[in-house]
Amino acid sequence: xxxxxxxxxxxxxxxxxxxxxxxxxxxxxxxxxxxxxxxxxxxxxxxxxxxxxxxxxxxxxxxxxxxxxxxxxxxxxxxxxxxxxxxxxxxxxxxxxxxxxxxxxxxxxxxxxxxxxxxxxxxxxxxxxxxxxxxxxxxxxxxxxxxxxxxxxxxxxxxxxxxxxxxxxxxxxxxxxxxxxxxxxxxxxxxxxxxxxxxxxxxxxxxxxxxxxxxxxxxxxxxxxxxxxxxxxxxxxxxxxxxxxxxxxxxxxxxxxxxxxxxxxxxxxxxxxxxxxxxxxxxxxxxxxxxxxxxxxxxxxxxxxxxxxxxxxxxxxxxxxxxxxxxxxxxxxxxxxxxxxxxxxxxxxxxxxxxxxxxxxxxxxxxxxxxxxxxxxxxxxxxxxxxxxxxxxxxxxxxxxxxxxxxxxxxxxxxxxxxxxxxxxxxxxxxxxxxxxxxxxxxxxxxxxxxxxxxxxxxxxxxxxxxxxxxxxxxxxxxxxxxxxxxxxxxxxxxxxxxxxxxxxxxxxxxxxxxxxxxxxxxxxxxxxxxxxxxxxxxxxxxxxxxxxxxxxxxxxxxxxxxxxxxxxxxxxxxxxxxxxxxxxxxxxxxxxxxxxxxxxxxxxxxxxxxxxxxxxxxxxxxxxxxxxxxxxxxxxxxxxxxxxxxxxxxxx
Amino acid sequence: xxxxxxxxxxxxxxxxxxxxxxxxxxxxxxxxxxxxxxxxxxxxxxxxxxxxxxxxxxxxxxxxxxxxxxxxxxxxxxxxxxxxxxxxxxxxxxxxxxxxxxxxxxxxxxxxxxxxxxxxxxxxxxxxxxxxxxxxxxxxxxxxxxxxxxxxxxxxxxxxxxxxxxxxxxxxxxxxxxxxxxxxxxxxxxxxxxxxxxxxxxxxxxxxxxxxxxxxxxxxxxxxxxxxxxxxxxxxxxxxxxxxxxxxxxxxxxxxxxxxxxxxxxxxxxxxxxxxxxxxxxxxxxxxxxxxxxxxxxxxxxxxxxxxxxxxxxxxxxxxxxxxxxxxxxxxxxxx
Numbered sequence: 001x002x003x004x005x006x007x008x009x010x011x012x013x014x015x016x017x018x019x020x021x022x023x024x025x026x027x028x029x030x031x032x033x034x035x036x037x038x039x040x041x042x043x044x045x046x047x048x049x050x051x052x053x054x055x056x057x058x059x060x061x062x063x064x065x066x067x068x069x070x071x072x073x074x075x076x077x078x079x080x081x082x083x084x085x086x087x088x089x090x091x092x093x094x095x096x097x098x099x100x101x102x103x104x105x106x107x108x109x110x111x112x113x114x115x116x117x118x119x120x121x122x123x124x125x126x127x128x129x130x131x132x133x134x135x136x137x138x139x140x141x142x143x144x145x146x147x148x149x150x151x152x153x154x155x156x157x158x159x160x161x162x163x164x165x166x167x168x169x170x171x172x173x174x175x176x177x178x179x180x181x182x183x184x185x186x187x188x189x190x191x192x193x194x195x196x197x198x199x200x201x202x203x204x205x206x207x208x209x210x211x212x213x214x215x216x217x218x219x220x221x222x223x224x225x226x227x228x229x230x231x232x233x234x235x236x237x238x239x240x241x242x243x244x245x246x247x248x249x250x251x252x253x254x255x256x257x258x259x260x261x262x263x264x265x266x267x268x269x270x271x272x273x274x275x276x277x278x279x280x281x282x283x284x285x286x287x288x289x290x291x292x293x294x295x296x297x298x299x300x301x302x303x304x305x306x307x308x309x310x311x312x313x314x315x316x317x318x319x320x321x322x323x324x325x326x327x328x329x330x331x332x333x334x335x336x337x338x339x340x341x342x343x344x345x346x347x348x349x350x351x352x353x354x355x356x357x358x359x360x361x362x363x364x365x366x367x368x369x370x371x372x373x374x375x376x377x378x379x380x381x382x383x384x385x386x387x388x389x390x391x392x393x394x395x396x397x398x399x400x401x402x403x404x405x406x407x408x409x410x411x412x413x414x415x416x417x418x419x420x421x422x423x424x425x426x427x428x429x430x431x432x433x434x435x436x437x438x439x440x441x442x443x444x445x446x447x448x449x450x451x452x453x454x455x456x457x458x459x460x461x462x463x464x465x466x467x468x469x470x471x472x473x474x475x476x477x478x479x480x481x482x483x484x485x486x487x488x489x490x491x492x493x494x495x496x497x498x499x500x501x502x503x504x505x506x507x508x509x510x511x512x513x514x515x516x517x518x519x520x521x522x523x524x525x526x527x528x529x530x531x532x533x534x535x536x537x538x539x540x541x542x543x544x545x546x547x548x549x550x551x552x553x554x555x556x557x558x559x560x561x562x563x564x565x566x567x568x569x570x571x572x573x574x575x576x577x578x579x580x581x582x583x584x585x586x587x588x589x590x591x592x593x594x595x596x597x598x599x600x601x602x603x604x605x606x607x608x609x610x611x612x613x614x615x616x617x618x619x620x621x622x623x624x625x626x627x628x629x630x631x632x633x634x635x636x637x638x639x640x641x642x643x644x645x646x647x648x649x650x651x652x653x
Numbered sequence: 654x655x656x657x658x659x660x661x662x663x664x665x666x667x668x669x670x671x672x673x674x675x676x677x678x679x680x681x682x683x684x685x686x687x688x689x690x691x692x693x694x695x696x697x698x699x700x701x702x703x704x705x706x707x708x709x710x711x712x713x714x715x716x717x718x719x720x721x722x723x724x725x726x727x728x729x730x731x732x733x734x735x736x737x738x739x740x741x742x743x744x745x746x747x748x749x750x751x752x753x754x755x756x757x758x759x760x761x762x763x764x765x766x767x768x769x770x771x772x773x774x775x776x777x778x779x780x781x782x783x784x785x786x787x788x789x790x791x792x793x794x795x796x797x798x799x800x801x802x803x804x805x806x807x808x809x810x811x812x813x814x815x816x817x818x819x820x821x822x823x824x825x826x827x828x829x830x831x832x833x834x835x836x837x838x839x840x841x842x843x844x845x846x847x848x849x850x851x852x853x854x855x856x857x858x859x860x861x862x863x864x865x866x867x868x869x870x871x872x873x874x875x876x877x878x879x880x881x882x883x884x885x886x887x888x889x890x891x892x893x894x895x896x897x898x899x900x901x902x903x904x905x906x907x908x909x910x911x912x913x914x915x916x917x918x919x920x921x922x923x924x925x926x927x928x929x930x931x932x933x934x935x936x937x938x939x940x941x942x943x944x945x946x947x948x949x950x951x952x953x954x955x956x957x958x959x960x961x962x963x964x965x966x967x968x969x970x971x972x973x974x975x976x977x978x979x980x981x982x983x984x985x986x987x988x989x
Contacts, residue, residue: 142819148826151826152830152831221828222825223848236923241848244926245924259849259850
């Protein structure tokens with residue numbers, strides 16, 4: 001999924017969502033329609049069962065009336081002989097449903113003598129025939145139709161039985177006991193029966209047809225099948241023997257419910273077809289038999305199943321259609337996208353002239369293509385501009401390099417500067433922060449004995465500062481002449497700078513004149529950092545201030561000179577604030593304290609080594625942080641008038 | 654000359670030998686298939702599966718018998734058919750056999766097929782009958798005299814006063830609660846009751862053999878005359894019948910198929926499950942329990958005297974016939 005294309009992701013996500021939604025709708029629809037059908041089936045089933053049961057009960061209960069009425073008659077009159085025979089014959093004749101009727105007397109109940117007497121009239125071949133059931137070959141006392149009502153003292157419908165004489169029709173007998181009072185004692189007198197053929201009942205039940213294979217069946221009180229479409233079951237098997245044969249505990253349970261007079265609506269596997277059915281069952285109120293009607297589930301659900309099939313087919317077609325549409329949409333998005341991706345790759349290699357495909361869809365992809373077009377154009381413009389700017393910058397840089405070279409060129413750069421003057425050693429350095437800087441230093445002899453030296457720092461940096469520095473240096477050079485004290489030089493230079501200073505620049509300047517014969521230094525400080533004197537013993541002293549302002553600030557300011565003496569081996573260290581204000585990455589300054597410590601540590605070394613040592617220390621301190629200000633250092637070590645320094649010989653130059 | 658005479662003699666001897674061999678062959682063939690007939694006491698249900706499968710599988714033929722089984726049923730009395738000579742062998746109850754012998758009929762028991770009594774009483778627990786004493790004052794359905802010996806001895810044993818109601822072959826009187834207790838054969842009515850929707854758990858059963866009243870039932874009977882004339886025939890019938898039973902138990906599906914076929918032929922309604930139940934119970938009743946003295950088909954003197962004493966105490970017989978005059982043991986080699 002992660003590395004698949006957009007089309008695949010779209011198809012997968014949309015189709016799985018759609019499938020889920022479809023299945024939910026489909027499932028709900030199926031469950032709900034199934035529920036409705038089951039409810040309807042149950043309602044219809046119960047109604048049908050009730051109607052059929054009533055239809056049967058009406059017949060059976062009308063038949064029940066006949067022997068019951070006869071019992072009423074026989075209990076109240078000693079009817080017998082021909083009279084009884086006529087009565088029985090009439091009953092059989094007038095009641096279509098009654099196949100035969102008998103009155104079976106208890107021993108000696110008929111006339112006080114006869115042991116067995118039972119006149120019986122029955123239909124046979126369109127005639128009414130007579131027989132006495134009490135002949136020697138008939139022991140009616142122990143037959144179910146006689147014994148059961150007698151023992152129970154209740155009218156009873158017998159279990160259905162095959163009538164062997166009557167052409168294999170199923171019969172059942174309704175037996176009613178009757179009583180007579182003999183010698184003041186009421187006792188059982190016998191049993192009156194009505195035999196009925198159950199073929200009409202079988203017809204009623206057989207006429208129940210539900211869908212294609214639904215049917216009804218009737219079981220007796222013992223669970224014996226009285227009617228069933230499977231003929232071999234009828235009068236042969238009980239619902240319980242079927243349950244045993246099928247190993248079906250549920251069938252046995254339902255069978256017990258049925259013979260116990262319960263009603264119900266249950267799922268049931270048809271004995272006939274093996275199909276899953278719903279079965280409704282209800283008892284006959286007369287004979288306690290139980291009617292069951294089976295509703296084949298698949299046939300009743302056929303409509304729902306067909307609807308579902310259509311829905312699934314439509315769903316599948318929709319699915320395929322959706323698939324095609326999504327593929328089309330995805331392609332229409334991804335095709336220009338992949339073209340654009342190719343173009344972007346081409347652009348990335350630097351080919352800005354690659355043709356952007358024309359996409360006129362106006363959608364996001366179209367906008368993307370337009371953006372691409374705009375981007376390449378902008379990039380081209382930008383590169384053109386950049387080329388131009390770079391050219392300009394290079395030009396300026398080369399000019400600056402020239403300026404740097406010129407600036408460096410105007411500074412004294414040959415050390416030792418005066419190899420033939422053993423009285424002193426001098427070394428100086430200027431490291432501009434940019435190509436050109438605003439610091440300056442210079443030294444020159446005013447006459448044979450007096451060395452003029454100066455260190456300055458122009459406010460600001462870069463080209464303006466460097467030009468100002470060049471002006472300052474030239475002014476100093478022109479103003480400092482023989483016998484002119486430093487204060488005068490500064491007064492004049494200040495005057496010159498202040499007179500015409502449109503850019504309001506200024507310069508701090510320390511200017512001193514060393515008398516190489518006696519080591520005295522007359523100096524004037526125009527707002528510059530006070531230099532240090534490094535005594536031969538290692539003490540570091542600050543040069544006393546002269547209270548001067550930076551030059552170029554105030555026109556007509558009066559500078560004052562001071563004097564100090566350098567003994568043999570003493571050195572004067574002059575520097576710009578680029579030294580003490582050098583910064584490291586934690587924004588700490590190099591500081592005077594570090595400088596003083598370093599100067600102390602380096603005392604006695606040759607002057608060039610002192611400068612290099614301080615410079616190295618600054619570099620170590622700033623740890624590669626870019627230099628923010630010009631660094632200028634100058635050191636003059638006085639060796640005495642005889643040119644023999646105490647500590648270091650000048651031979652190393 | 655002498656040579657020619659010798660040759661003639663040889664020819665004669667060979668011819669005579671061949672003739673004799675052929676004769677013997679004919680006589681062996683004729684002796685191998687003795688005609689015999691058998692009447693079981695009821696319809697061809699699984700109660701008699703051993704005999705019918707024996708006939709079907711040619712087991713009787715193998716034992717040299719050309720057997721005919723007369724179909725039994727309510728219209729035939731095996732004892733009558735036996736004494737009248739219409740049947741060579743008959744199956745009936747031990748109690749009936751002893752009664753006949755004591756009554757002067759010269760019959761012999763040559764095999765006691767059932768070792769245990771299958772007669773029982775059943776009652777519905779719902780009618781409050783759980784122990785023998787609960788039967789006191791209740792209506793009990795009993796069959797004819799042969800079937801009443803054990804129940805009456807049982808009532809005496811537990812000192813019960815019951816109301817006896819004659820019971821027909823149907824169990825509907827019991828199912829409708831016309832009687833509280835009914836007679837039943839374990840292999841027949843008991844299963845029918847279950848197949849009318851009553852669960853075994855709803856019934857209380859009283860097996861007589863569990864109450865010291867084991868009167869073994871079906872046995873094979875023959876006239877003393879028949880036995881004296883041809884003991885090998887009797888042995889062949891008994892041994893073939895026992896083999897038939899063993900075959901039926903080992904091949905119950907085959908035995909049931911034969912049973913169902915015969916019942917259908919007689920238009921007797923039944924179900925396969927019922928016949929299967931019956932055949933399984935036959936196995937329980939016929940196969941000797943481990944540790945019993947008699948093998949299959951044997952009659953134990955203890956069983957004999959128990960039944961005979963029962964008959965005498967009921968007044969059904971006056972004196973007990975000698976065991977050895979009543980029962981003839983058939984052994985494996987008696988056939989020859």
